[in-house]
Structure formats: C-alpha cells, structure tokens
Amino acid sequence: MCTIAMPGHAGAVDPAGAGLQGPATIVVMDGSGSMWGQIDGRPKLEIARETVAAVLEGVDPARALGLIAYGHRRKGDCADIELLVPPAPGTAGAIRQAVDGMRFLGKTPLSAAVHQAAEALRYTEDAATVVLVTDGLETCAAxxxxxxxxxxxxxxxxxxxxxGFGLTKEEGAGVACLADATGGRYLEASDAATLATALAETVAAAPPPEAPARTHFPGAVMMPDIALEPTGQTVGPNAEAPAELPFPPDGTIARCAASCEGDRLCAAWRYEPKGSYFVDHARCFRFAYGTEMDMRSFDPSEGWASGMKPDAELLIRPYTAAEAMSGTVPVVIRIAAPHAGLPVGWSAVPLGGQAAEAVAMPEAITGDWQTMLEPGAWQVEGEAPTGARFTGRIEVSAADGGAAQVFDLPQSRGPTLETDGMGEDAAAPAGGAAPR
Structure with a gap:
C-alpha cells in the first residue's frame, strides 16, 4: 500500500529542518508484502508504481516533492520508515527512480508513517493535508x-x-475514520483507472488559491454625521474589547470621544444622540481594534458622530469628509399595537440582485426602526425576545421628496399578546408590508 502526504500551505519543512516555501508534497510509499496482491492479474505494486509516475507528470515542477518509504528494507520491522527524497522542487524524476528500486518486504506501520509525515510538515504550525492510499489495514498495533x-x-x-485501493467496504470502514476525524474524504479505488483518478484529484490537482486579503481603510478622529457599524467580521488577530462604561443620558460627542481616546483597547467609537431610534437618552459605543466596520451617513440635524484612532484601519471602504446620504432614502419600520412596546432586533436584506449591502441593528430597540436604504425591494425581519417575528417585503421608492417612507410590518409567527391562542404560531402574512 502507499500513503501520500501533502501540506496545504507554505512553511512545510523536511526532517533535517530546511524550510520550504509554498505547497509541498511528501509521498509515503508502502513497501509491505501486501502490495504483491493482484488486481486484474497485475501486482498492486506495479499499478502503484505506474500510477504514481503518471501522477507526478501532472504536478507543477515548481512544487516541492519528497518521498518516504516504509517496510522496504526489512521483514517484520515496524520501525522501518525512511526519508528517501527530501521535499524540494524538481524531484519528480528522483522519486520515480526511488520507487522503481523499492523492494516490498515488510510490515505496514501505516499510522507511524502518517504521523511522521505530518511532523515533517510541521502540522502543528502550518496547514497540512495527508492523502492516504492503502491496500490493507494497519499491521503494527496502532x-x-x-x-x-x-x-x-x-x-x-x-x-x-x-x-481505499482494492479494499472491501468493511476494510474501508477501518481506515475511513482517519478521514472522518479530520474532515477529509474517503474514496474507493478498484483498479488502475480509479486509482489514477483519485490520486489526480487529491495530489496532482493544484491547491486552491488563497482568498485575497480584504483591504481595510482608516477613518478619522472625528467623523460628523457618521455611524460606524460592525460587520460581524474581524480584522487581524483577536483583540481584547474595551470595557463597557456608563454614559450619562445627556452625554456629549466630546465625552464619548474622550472615553475612547484614553483607553488603549478602544480603537473606535459611535455616538448616538438622544431620540435616535426613539431612545430617550444619548448612547456611546466603543469598539476593539479587531472589529471590522462599515459606516452609515445621517442628516447633520440629527447629531450623530463617530471616530477612529489614527492607528486603526477597520473600514471596509474608504472614508472621506464628503460621505453623504446620496443614493439612500430614509425609512421607518414599525409594528402596530399591541406589540409596539416590544424590543425588536431588525435587519433588512436587499432583493432582486441589488448591489446594496444588508443592514442590521447592533442591538434590539423599542419603537420604530429608522434607517437608510437604497431604492428597491428589501426583505425586512424583526425578532423580539418573546419569540414574536415580524417580516415583510417592502419597496423603497427613489422619488419621495426626501421624506421618510413608513412601512408597517405584520407579525409572521411566534406568540401573540392576545388572550385567545396564546403561544400558537401566527399565520404568515398574505403579502408584503405596504408603505404609508
């Protein structure tokens, strides 16, 4: 049987400690006696030799390749594991020559060989993948x-x-757990063709390109009329969050900014004026250096503001002092009595292929939700701590003279506040909410 180990990323090293950059592959070839077994009249060792040689022809010559063999020198020795070709670019020819010269004599220290390959690739420090191709089961009490x-x-x-190279279903189950435990796949190979396909898919295939790093941008120490909004994603390594601090009901923008400036853990802040979202007091939110941010513009008359320290780059798009409300429309989402007093967490998702981004409240609010949405169709959802949900499809119009568009959202499901039918699911609305 043979085992093939391949790391997923840069940073793999050979056992001698030489660092390798970029994708690297270690082929762990089984030299045990079970490889003399036949498939379609041919020894499995011949099929494996030819298939490995063919697969190597399809591998990018710039990729670092190496070879480990076990059971190829002595009979009955579970410690017979040897690095024959250290991983390096351009070693395909050396690997083919080494495999062709192998004898198939000994036992199958399958687990020890896979573990040694993982250690050679520094699997505790770098991403790594092992591809095990086996014609039998472990024979060294592991x-x-x-x-x-x-x-x-x-x-x-x-x-x-x-x-599984020629394994029965029962035998395959004995090694498939190795894939299951690590989130991998178990593939069956019953002949030369299916073995070649499986090897090509797991070894010769080019590694998936790494996702491009997302670019982040700085803000400004003071951003009038801007509300910074966490995206739910993070920037860089985990960062400790600043502590929550009490903020007076009549607190000012300057006080919110100062509370962040004097805190080494605070990277950015948002000031919400009294009356925003129908809250009867001002609020100040502080954010960590790892908090990815988007931003929303408000009318200057409302009194919103945000700020970001000079050493923080958290925004997913550039900020300029000319950030304005162009392209968006003020919208009010509300629920009718008897639910009006419930705190509700709101979100709006664009429909119909719009390029607009989804919008969500950072916390539940009591009363109407006031937000800015681009013209078009939106699916709006709200959920209260009681389990009541409010959903509807709204159409935001581009031509409304700048006035806020108001939409009433019906309850879609969850407990009602009525005596009759308490706790039963409410019927789904027949249609979307209508603007008023």
Missing part, C-alpha cells in the same frame, strides 16, 4: 482512528483524505 483524532486536535488546519 489505531488509525485514534491517530486521526490526535492529529486533528493538535494540527493548525489538518486534513486526511483516504483512498
């Missing part, structure tokens, strides 16, 4: 299932795929 759990727990991003 548990592949336990090994999978151990590697998954210790690895940074460790995955094992298993290819």
């Amino acid at each position: 548990d592949p299932c336990a090994l999978g759990a151990e590697l998954e727990a210790a690895g940074v991003d460790f995955t094992t795929h298993v290819i």
